[in-house]
Amino acid sequence: xxxxxxxxxxxxxxxxxxxxxxxxxxxxxxxxxxxxxxxxxxxxxxxxxxxxxxxxxxxxxxxxxxxxxxxxxxxxxxxxxxxxxxxxxxxxxxxxxxxxxxxxxxxxxxxxxxxxxxxxxxxxxxxxxxxxxxxxxxxxxxxxxxxxxxxxxxxxxxxxxxxxxxxxxxxxxxxxxxxxxxxxxxxxxxxxxxxxxxxxxxxxxxxxxxxxxxxxxxxxxxxxxxxxxxxxxxxxxxxxxxxxxxxxxxxxxxxxxxxxxxxxxxxxxxxxxxxxxxxxxxxxxxxxxxxxxxxxxxxxxxxxxxxxxxxxxxxxxxxxxxxxxxxxxxxxxxxxxxxxxxxxxxxxxxxxxxxxxxxxxxxxxxxxxxxxxxxxxxxxxxxxxxxxxxxxxxxxxxxxxxxxxxxxxxxxxxxxxxxxxxxxxxxxxxxxxxxxxxx
Numbered sequence: 387x388x389x390x391x392x393x394x395x396x397x398x399x400x401x402x403x404x405x406x407x408x409x410x411x412x413x414x415x416x417x418x419x420x421x422x423x424x425x426x427x428x429x430x431x432x433x434x435x436x437x438x439x440x441x442x443x444x445x446x447x448x449x450x451x452x453x454x455x456x457x458x459x460x461x462x463x464x465x466x467x468x469x470x471x472x473x474x475x476x477x478x479x480x481x482x483x484x485x486x487x488x489x490x491x492x493x494x495x496x497x498x499x500x501x502x503x504x505x506x507x508x509x510x511x512x513x514x515x516x517x518x519x520x521x522x523x524x525x526x527x528x529x530x531x532x533x534x535x536x537x538x539x540x541x542x543x544x545x546x547x548x549x550x551x552x553x554x555x556x557x558x559x560x561x562x563x564x565x566x567x568x569x570x571x572x573x574x575x576x577x578x579x580x581x582x583x584x585x586x587x588x589x590x591x592x593x594x595x596x597x598x599x600x601x602x603x604x605x606x607x608x609x610x611x612x613x614x615x616x617x618x619x620x621x622x623x624x625x626x627x628x629x630x631x632x633x634x635x636x637x638x639x640x641x642x643x644x645x646x647x648x649x650x651x652x653x654x655x656x657x658x659x660x661x662x663x664x665x666x667x668x669x670x671x672x673x674x675x676x677x678x679x680x681x682x683x684x685x686x687x688x689x690x691x692x693x694x695x696x697x698x699x700x701x702x703x704x705x706x707x708x709x710x711x712x713x714x715x716x717x718x719x720x721x722x723x724x725x726x727x728x729x730x731x732x733x734x735x736x737x738x739x740x741x742x743x744x745x746x747x748x749x750x751x752x753x754x755x756x757x758x759x760x761x762x763x764x765x766x767x768x769x770x771x772x773x774x775x776x777x778x779x780x781x782x783x784x785x786x787x788x789x790x791x792x793x794x795x796x797x798x799x800x801x802x803x804x805x806x807x808x809x810x811x812x813x814x815x816x817x818x819x820x821x822x823x824x825x
Contacts, residue, residue, distance in 0.1 A: 424460050437464040462488045478505050510539040510552050526563050533560035622652040638668040671701035678711055682718050690715055720750050734799045736763045770797050783810045
């Protein structure tokens with residue numbers, strides 16, 4: 387690629403000055419001040435002032451050919467300056483329009499012709515870059531337009547080697563694009579016919595594929611687009627019905643996938659959008675229920691309860707499973723309370739065991755033999771208290787022993803019963819007379 391020609395502002399100004407000097411005159415406004423001299427103004431880059439001053443002089447001397455020439459040349463210089471400023475700030479199209487206006491005034495002006503050529507080359511190179519980029523992205527229509535611009539900017543009659551090389555690159559590129567477009571058009575028609583045949587056989591997925599390929603080859607094939615939309619509508623209806631069936635059967639993950647496929651085909655389908663939203667919630671709830679079930683098995687009952695509460699806010703279709711797990715959680719809690727009460731009972735911590743049984747029975751009116759065990763323990767507590775009271779109140783150690791020795795039978799660790807029985811035995815042993823010798 388030939389790099390775009392860039393002209394330094396000083397060189398451009400020199401070219402404009404040369405343009406004016408070729409008029410062969412250097413008129414003064416008559417007041418002896420350089421600022422009043424159009425050519426002095428041009429030399430200092432004040433082109434608009436130079437043009438206005440030259441016009442004034444020409445109007446003041448209507449018969450002066452030289453004045454008219456300078457007025458024409460300063461007008462050209464002004465237009466040329468406007469054009470080059472546009473080029474320098476990155477607006478070559480606008481600059482070219484200024485140069486063409488200058489050329490209308492001075493058709494044979496070499497400076498103007500040079501700037502027009504440079505600007506056309508710049509525009510051609512930029513269009514060639516656009517075409518190359520479009521081809522790499524397979525955007526054929528923009529590439530074709532860009533190649534056409536290159537050929538428009540570069541006249542065929544120009545014998546400059548740079549121009550010839552650019553035109554050759556654009557011509558070859560344009561030919562390749564046109565060949566590719568013809569190939570794609572042929573392929574598009576072929577796949578369109580295949581899609582029609584598949585549609586007649588009600589092979590919807592195959593038909594949709596063929597129409598999609600046809601549109602890919604030729605984005606302007608309206609018939610293929612229309613047929614593709616028809617097939618998509620039928621497929622969307624089928625998949626929507628399948629999604630609803632899966633949802634009713636409780637296959638929420640599968641239903642969610644079907645709803646998503648409907649939206650891929652028809653993004654504006656409201657039923658599919660609502661269905662996907664429902665399935666998002668149900669899939670989340672399904673995961674929460676699975677997590678709660680695992681937590682119940684591990685005995686993490688508080689965590690399971692929290693997860694079940696979250697699931698209950700999500701689901702509308704899994705109420706049965708939610709109810710089963712809620713019942714399992716309740717049973718697990720009751721089992722925990724029951725085992726705790728049994729453990730306290732085995733440790734002879736009867737009052738605490740009674741409290742545990744009471745807590746269990748507050749949650750469940752009936753749970754295995756909890757009522758019977760609770761009542762039995764309550765009887766033990768009352769009987770132990772009664773026997774202990776009688777034993778400690780008795781003045782006769784033998785009678786006291788009769789009361790106290792009954793307690794360890796059902797409550798071995800009750801208060802200080804063992805100690806009191808030991809003390810009673812010591813006292814009773816001391817009261818017995820010593821046995822005669824030899825006996």
